[in-house]
Amino acid sequence: MNEISISLNGQLIQVPVSTSLEAMLEAQAVALDSIALVRGGEVVPKSTWSEVECQADDVIEIFGVVAGG
């Protein structure tokens, strides 16, 4: 099976070709309803995560909520 390499929060990881953003996230220990996803500097709306596929060399960042004033 072919794999591609993407950057997730500064780490290089391998995912199978044609993996949706949603599938990629499900492999991570994060609650999907508590995060935002940024690809190449653009926010990717949550509603499209199941359709959009990871591309080779994607730079993806996941943001969540932390305590703060």
Added chain:
Amino acid sequence: MLTIGDSQFSSRLFTGTGKFASADQMLAALAASGSQLVTLAMKRVDLKAGFDDILAPIRQSGVKLLPNTSGARNAKEAIFAAELAREVLGTSWIKLEIHPDPKYLMPDPIETFNAAKVLCERGFTVLPYVHADPVLCRNLESVGCAAVMPLGSPIGSNRGLETATFLKIIIEQASVPVVVDAGIGSPSQAMAAMEMGASAVLVNTAIAASRNPVKMALCFADAVATGRKAYEAGLAQVHQRAMGTSPQQALTGFLTE
């Protein structure tokens, strides 16, 4: 009741979630405070350390969430943070804070104004954190901010209402709610802000850093409620010292010896 944007609040104490010893302690203190609006920050998730989800229990408590843009050093970053927050939390409310200065975290008035303008156009409910600058507050109001959040003193300093003179002017002038944010270190200072006529106060460090945050949260709740009542009741006039203004012996003239 306090109305900001489309929401109403019976508690005029807003709280931050930072600096607590544990998530449990933070939740207990938020509950004790009676706060109906709590702030949260946005951060890139540390995937290695694991994801400590504080959001679920806060959501469960039913309070309204106010994400902030802390960490943003200019308007562009702040706008980006606001978009992220809307994506994560599903709220268009944003506490806009931009501090390019990492030492005192003083808010940048120019960047804040520019970001506020854009965010208001994009449909956000914007609550900008600013210096106690009456003119800036008027300008922010004119571009559509739902409230203004002037500081009492440097953030986290617990120094109280060092800006009292200017807060009074802002309160006098504002036609949107004025939330005194930053620097409130004790219940009496919160009460003083409320007596002055502030619509609400935002308190974080003073509760989180106290020895007993739950107890302190209760104290702030009492102080804010009492201060508001006092404001509504109307404080009696403070008399100025009369020394030197009475050349004639108005009160002691009867003494002829």
Added chain:
Amino acid sequence: MSFLETLSGLSREKLRMALYSTTAAEVEAAIEGEQGNLRHLLALLSPAAEAYLEPMAQRAAALTRRRFGHNIGLYLPLYLSNLCANECDYCGFTMSNKLKRKVLSFDELAAEMAVIKPQGFDSILLVSGEHETKVGIDYFSEVLPLVKAEFSHVAMEVQPLSGEHYRILVDKGLDAVMLYQETYDPETYRKHHLRGNKQDYGYRLASPERIAEAGVDKIGLGVLLGLDDWRMDALLMGYHLDYLERRFWRSRYSISLPRLRPCVGGIAPKVQLTDRGLVQLICAFRLFNEQLEISLSTRESPSLRDNLLGLGITQMSAGSRTEPGGYVNPAAQLDQFEISDERSASEVASVLRGRGFTPVWKDWEAGWIDAS
């Protein structure tokens, strides 16, 4: 640490030196200063402050209005007895004075109250000479409920009692105790108190602590101005007040500033306190303590009383008789001291109104709390 110990730890000589070497700048700082500062009180009582009487009065008047509004509380002394087992050379009741001694019977008490009540008073000060055996806790315990049935606020000015006895009286409705040290100078005290229990300077000095511990709502301090250097006595009374307020913060405090007045067989003042001095005292204490109640008796003349009204006074008596049975039978001649303001209560009340004050006939009423 008791106040007696606190007082022993003070150097009177240093305080006296400080009083008499106070500078104008220190007075000015004190007038502007925050309340509760004993250093400032010292400056305000000093000779140097005499030149600042008007600004002191201005500030005292403003502070008093801010705290008390335009209210002046009216009360009346009701003399229960002129029996006294003390020999004090300034007092008309002194043991060796040949005068008809009398303790009010309960019927006589009722008759006195029947005369007083229609005048409007709801705040009464029960006064007696000091006679522990004949006019002691048993008598007071019987009298208090009778008086409490007629007046919502009952104060007492009698001999010092034990803590247990004060508690008994608090249970029966006692609201306030006035107990004046007369002078804080032990040597002067000794000279004027020649026989009887009152010779015990320390027991008297410790009494306000017992009174406070017993839960009395209001405690009155006082010195008899003229027995000793009034500046020193007033200053030490300030220390006493400060001590009590810090420790017994649930109680209210009042002071009285009686000037030594002529009485039958009595002495002349050793140190004359002028009207100017009295004004200085009132203003100094108001600047020292904004919430302090300051009481003015009928020892002072009508015109002086009227002029002192605005400065810091919060309570005054009016239409007083200072002998037991004096309200029913005003002709009696058993006075403790001479009265200077002979005006009736209604006359004084109308003067108050004329000067923009509201006469208030009652003090704080505890009844509604007891009822719950």
